[in-house]
Amino acid sequence: MNEMSQLQPTLADLVGVSTGPMPASLYTDPNQYELERERIFRRAWxxxxxxxxxxxxxxxxxxxxxxxxxxxxxxxxxxxxxxxxxxxxxxxxxxxxxxxxxxxxxxxxxxxxxxxxxxxxxxxxxxxxxxxxxxxxxxxxxxxxxxxxxxxxxxxxxxxPEVGLMEFLGSFGTEFADIPYPHADNCLILSGEINANWKCLADNFSEFYHIQSIHPKTLAPVYAGKDNPCSRPLDAGAYGAHRSVAGWLNIGYQPPANWKVVRWLYPANQTVTGTQKEGEVNPLAEHPMVNHPKRKDWSSDVNWIFPNWHIQISASRFWTHEFWPRNRSQSSWEARFYQPKATTVRERLQLEHFTATITDTFLEDLANIESTQKGMESGAKSFVYLHESEILIRHSLEQVDKWTRAKTMAEALD
Ligand code: FES
Ligand SMILES: [Fe+2]
Known part of the structure; x- marks a missing residue:
């Protein structure tokens, strides 16, 4: 039995979410979108x-x-x-x-x-x-x-505002405070206008389940492996309206020996696995809520702050995704990758290599996001079925539903 199949109880039990199919109308119904405007975006921080x-x-x-x-x-x-x-x-x-x-x-x-x-x-x-x-x-x-x-x-x-920022953030705000974000003054920005509902867009960046299917060459070698072919997460948690998941890492992966240029392009502070070197103290990874399960086979955390943004953290860097609705079926996406300023030609090339690699993975994602929205618009499916690994999506949809029903913020945050 591998380590992943020993995860008991299920993530859904741990987080306290439902397990049934979720209504597809959350992504397509014009009335739902109007409610989200008034009851989520006009009330949330x-x-x-x-x-x-x-x-x-x-x-x-x-x-x-x-x-x-x-x-x-x-x-x-x-x-x-x-x-x-x-x-x-x-x-x-x-x-x-x-x-x-x-x-x-x-x-x-x-x-x-x-x-x-x-x-x-x-x-x-x-x-x-x-x-x-x-x-x-x-x-x-x-x-x-x-x-x-x-x-x-x-x-x-x-x-x-009916509630202050700290009340809105709740236990997430206290437990995830004081993370020593590195290079917070310098970032690479990737952005785009996407033909999909903002939740459909956010969902893509909230699960590792698709890695082996749509990122077989870019991400799968590092984030999937024979012990965990579908990239099941290590752990998950819910903090009021907010949520977090810890991703798995194929810790033994090394690029093939004949990929000399690729090896050279991996930054010195970011090994292939993204984790720190043996014996090195890394204040970022030491924070109790970074790599919460404190496992060696940890790749990165996805922290999703309600309603529409992520902080993702690996041992060497952090990045954010923002998902802003433009209308019911169009959204703006902005990702910011915080990184050191290059001081040598090699570092410059390493950053460019990173940019090129990450851009390739996003192109793989974006095509699927838009075609998912198109499929749901057809009305052919009344429900979506969420895997245990897609726990962040389920928690998001539950919170969206709760907030759009809640007449007051007290009810929404209850
Ligand atoms: S000065 Fe601003 S609208 Fe006239
Ligand atoms: Fe992806």
Missing amino acids: LMVGREERIVEPGQFFVKDIAILSASIIITRAKDGQVRAFHNVCSHRGNHVVLEPEGKANRFACRYHGWTYKNTGELIGVPDESGFFDFDKKKCGLTPVACDIWDGWIFINFQPR
Whole structure:
């Protein structure tokens, strides 16, 4: 009997989720999408970026959130505080900031020149005396609730959020805090517009079950093997609305000896297995919630924070996926791979090799994501059947269903 088949009880028992088929309508029903807009995206705390993007006073970036037709400016002012505002001019509603990111202490709307401080106050109105009963103090940028957890910036679209960020994060927020994320100030960004419901997109990055089928050359040699051909995960956990799974590693894998160039391209700090060298202390892998089962045959964790983003962690790096709905059957995907800056030609080539490899795997994924959505749109299937390994998907669908039924946040988080 191999190690995987000894996993008892099942992951579903451990996490406390259901085991029956799940309704396919969650991915296709227009009413479901409307409920998700109002009861998930307008109520949940949504992660918009890492703090390292706006380290210096005046730095800002703009996040477009299509499902709420919103454009949000996230900026750090001189007082050090990070604030979020609707990117909407108080004059006649134009978008004030048109650049995706930058550095500015004030924002000027190009239409008629109204100007705002980066703390939101309106400070300049051309020919101000021509306006009637005009109170500039009431015409600042509209603030959006904003808070930070462990370097991750979140916003909330409720004018007065029913629950704070820490309450929303619950036990996930305490147990997964203080992870020493390496190279958090430098990342490679991959993004795309995908013809699939946001959950269908997120599901793909939430299970290892497909590795042997669609990634036979790219990922399967490392993440599947004769002891675990379908990449069953090592462990899983649920933390309120959030969830985590630990992936398996084919620890004995080495690239074939005649792949000399490939061997040379593996970064020194990232062995083929992605784990640290014998005897090396690695603060990232030491964190109690990184490689939670603390097994040698561990590849990476997928931490899925409700509703729409992942933090994935291996022994040498971390990366994120964001899944943003554009409409019922179209989504925006953004992956950020945090990595060291190259200091030698070899390191530069290693990073390029990594980029090329990871891009190949995503191309293998994306084609299947879009055709899955197409298949579900046909209405031929009323249910989807989820394997034990697809535990994150099941927990996600259960939470989506719970939130869309819940009239209050207290009910949703209960
Ligand atoms: S709409 Fe912004 S200044 Fe007129
Ligand atoms: Fe994949």
